[in-house]
Amino acid sequence: MxxxxxxxxxxxxxxxxxxxxxxxxxxxxxxxxxxxxxxxxxxxxxxxxxxxxxxxxxxxxxxxxxxxPAPRPLDTLQPEKVALDILHEDSHLIVLNKPAGMLVHPANGVNVGTLVNALLAHCRADLSGIGGVERPGIVHRLDKDTSGILVVAKTDVVHRGLAVQFEKHSITRQYVAVVCGTPTKTAGTIDAQIVRSRRDRRRMTTIETGGRHAVTHYEILEAYPKFAFMQLRLETGRLHQIRVHLQHIGHPVAGDAIYGGEQRALNDADTVELRQVLVLLKRQALHARLLGFVHPATSENLTFSAPMPKDMQRVVGALRRAASGLYQS
Structure with a gap:
């Protein structure tokens, strides 16, 4: 091209x-x-x-x-045959459910085992080149240890159309999470600017001025003595936004080693079962369960959902049993 x-x-x-x-x-x-x-x-x-x-x-x-610029060649990455949980596919785009533990694209020297490697095997040359040689088709991302729904573009036209919707915040992105503690309000909005931490480049942090505008809406679905099961909706989509916003209000995502939710969740686990499932979780309890957008090629309003993976289901189940006094040995 x-x-x-x-x-x-x-x-x-x-x-x-x-x-x-x-x-x-x-x-x-x-x-x-x-x-x-x-x-x-x-x-x-x-x-x-x-x-x-x-x-x-x-x-x-x-x-x-x-x-x-013409899309760069994709021959620097190796296709890998990995089973993908595809929710929808047509000649323009793919919607899939990404498992926790999988990088979306190569980063920090890791160029195998990523979603891009799997997409190259699945789609061959049918991916948008706008993202560059390491990010073909990638319109948006999920953190490695966040599971859930992603949309991938097969053509440059659709890539640009989706990018505009993300830019205008017209795409619906809904998540569920288990958090440490219970917010005082059953629903609310977190409006706090985000910047990269100067102390730890892996982390983002909130700042009063000079950061990137970021807004997260939340609703408590279930409250437990020391935890809460929440639904969150992104108005903006910054790096680590939900994780850093929840830490900002004092309720980090359970299992989140970077933002303080891993050790706190283990410390607050009141039952053997809950502690066991938290140890087995080995990631932040955060899942992108719903994605809605307008198809750039057909103008259809599309909405996709994906159930929580089993590791998060086990955590929520243990919390419910602990709250009701029905413990499993």
Missing amino acids: TNQTRDYHVQEDQHSTRLDRFLIRTTEGVSRTYLQKLIRAGEVTVNDKITKQPSYQLQDGDRVCLTF
Whole structure:
């Protein structure tokens, strides 16, 4: 495939418009984040000069040229035949239920055993190349130890269409989690900006100003003496958002070793059964159970759900029995 180029001319009523805003308004089906990435990568020229500043102010009569790089070859990663729990597949996209313990794409030197490796075997060359050589088809991610639903794009057009929906927060993303302690409110909203921690680069943390806007809505489904089973809905989708937001309000996800939920859950386990299932969990008790979006190619409203995996079902079952006094030996 070759690069795709689009030319635009700035009109009088667009004078002094920021470069990124101009391209967002004139380029259909492309997200703000992706356009800013292209600008910073030198893929945009103004009057034949590369302009890498998204905030560059355009003048009446300027000629703007935007280049979409051709997808890079996918032959640097090895396809791996791994059984996938596919909820839906057509010629444009795949919706699947990712197991806990699987990386979505290669990272930190790990380039085998990822979802991308499995997708390369399943789809062969039929994956969007926008994500680059290590992330073909990947529109959004789940943490390695979070299970649940993902949508993967087979074509660049659908990839861009889905990316715009994520950018506009119009996609429905619902999770369930077991958390330590019980929030005082049965439902609420966590609105706290997020940045990467300076002390530990693996972690994200909240900050009053200067971070990325992040909003999580929650509802308690079941409350226990020292735990709660919650439903959460993402308004934004930042790295580790649910995990860091729940830690921020004092209720980390049970089993979360990075954000304090692993040891706290074990300390608060009141029964042998509960402690045993928490030890066996070996991950954060967080599952993406529902995903809803508009199909970019057909305009259908689609909603998919996936039940909790057995490890989380065992934790919730043990909590229910502990709360009712019906312990299992």
